[in-house]
Amino acid sequence: MERKTIVITGASKGIGYAVAEKCVREHKDLQLAICSRHEADILKAKEKLLALNPNASILAMKCDVSDRAQVSRFAQTVQASFGVVDVLVNNAGFGMFKPVHEFSTQEFSSILETNLRGVFLITQEVLPEMRKRRQGTIITIGSLASKNGFAGGSAYCASKFGVRGLMQSLFLEVREQNIRVITIFPGSVDTEFFVDDTAQSIKSNKALKAENIADCVYFCYSLPQYADLSELDIRPTNPKG
Numbered sequence: 001m002e003r004k005t006i007v008i009t010g011a012s013k014g015i016g017y018a019v020a021e022k023c024v025r026e027h028k029d030l031q032l033a034i035c036s037r038h039e040a041d042i043l044k045a046k047e048k049l050l051a052l053n054p055n056a057s058i059l060a061m062k063c064d065v066s067d068r069a070q071v072s073r074f075a076q077t078v079q080a081s082f083g084v085v086d087v088l089v090n091n092a093g094f095g096m097f098k099p100v101h102e103f104s105t106q107e108f109s110s111i112l113e114t115n116l117r118g119v120f121l122i123t124q125e126v127l128p129e130m131r132k133r134r135q136g137t138i139i140t141i142g143s144l145a146s147k148n149g150f151a152g153g154s155a156y157c158a159s160k161f162g163v164r165g166l167m168q169s170l171f172l173e174v175r176e177q178n179i180r181v182i183t184i185f186p187g188s189v190d191t192e193f194f195v196d197d198t199a200q201s202i203k204s205n206k207a208l209k210a211e212n213i214a215d216c217v218y219f220c221y222s223l224p225q226y227a228d229l230s231e232l233d234i235r236p237t238n239p240k241g
């Protein structure tokens with residue numbers, strides 16, 4: 001298989017890490033760039049990935065996707081190290097769940113800044129070169145919360161509905177440049193996303209595994225460049241089962 005350059009945000013654990021693991025297992029000749037906010041965690045992820053595929057070139061960087069300067073630095077380092085980006089996986093995100101009247105402005109903004117603005121910032125960094133090459137794939141991890149509101153989910157749903165609107169528009173803007181824009185909408189996935197008590201209570205009995213989402217990401221970008229899956233829902237078959 002030809003050399004691929006793949007960038008994944010929020011890849012120190014959970015879905016992002018599972019996608020990175022899928023990539024290093026599937027591609028002998030891989031250039032992979034991963035980031036998260038905590039340097040020690042992302043470097044540890046890099047070590048684990050290299051143990052799976054010592055031939056992979058892996059760039060692991062601390063980067064908060066909500067911060068324009070950090071995102072630019074990350075994108076510039078990726079470009080200097082690897083050149084072009086074939087696949088961007090917008091995965092970094094988090095949730096906070098409580099009624100609207102209990103949210104502070106700062107909490108509300110922080111969710112939108114990571115989950116929505118972060119997707120915009122990194123996408124904007126990789127787009128010019130993809131447009132120039134008339135090639136590339138942008139995959140974003142939305143959520144079924146991109147399509148359905150629920151009690152306690154106001155800020156998270158607002159961010160994820162926003163992601164869907166952003167990506168539906170981008171899809172129309174760049175499809176004539178042969179760039180694929182794909183959004184995956186998972187239901188509950190068993191990750192550290194649900195560590196706090198409120199989040200835990202929202203999680204359904206049965207959850208998907210992070211590897212299931214990684215398989216979807218891999219499937220989407222492995223289709224021929226002329227095939228764009230555009231939107232994909234994945235949920236537990238029987239959440240009560």
Ligand SMILES: NC(=O)c1ccc[n+]([C@@H]2O[C@H](COP(=O)([O-])OP(=O)(O)OC[C@H]3O[C@@H](n4cnc5c(N)ncnc54)[C@H](OP(=O)(O)O)[C@@H]3O)[C@@H](O)[C@H]2O)c1
Pocket residue numbers: 009010011012013014015016035036037038041063064065066091092093094095114118141142143144185186187188189190191192193194
């Ligand atoms: N778990 C679910 O049920 C579920 C369902 C649907 C969609 N999703 C979406 O899937 C994505 C991944 O979630 P997950 O379940 O894998 O959560 P997770 O296990 O908590 O992992 C989140 C990852 O994102 C990183 N991250 C968080 N904020 C960041 C920021 N501002 N900049 C850079 N990295 C950041 C975290 O590392 P640091 O904390 O070190 O930054 C971590 O690597 C999110 O977008 C989430 O909304 C999850």
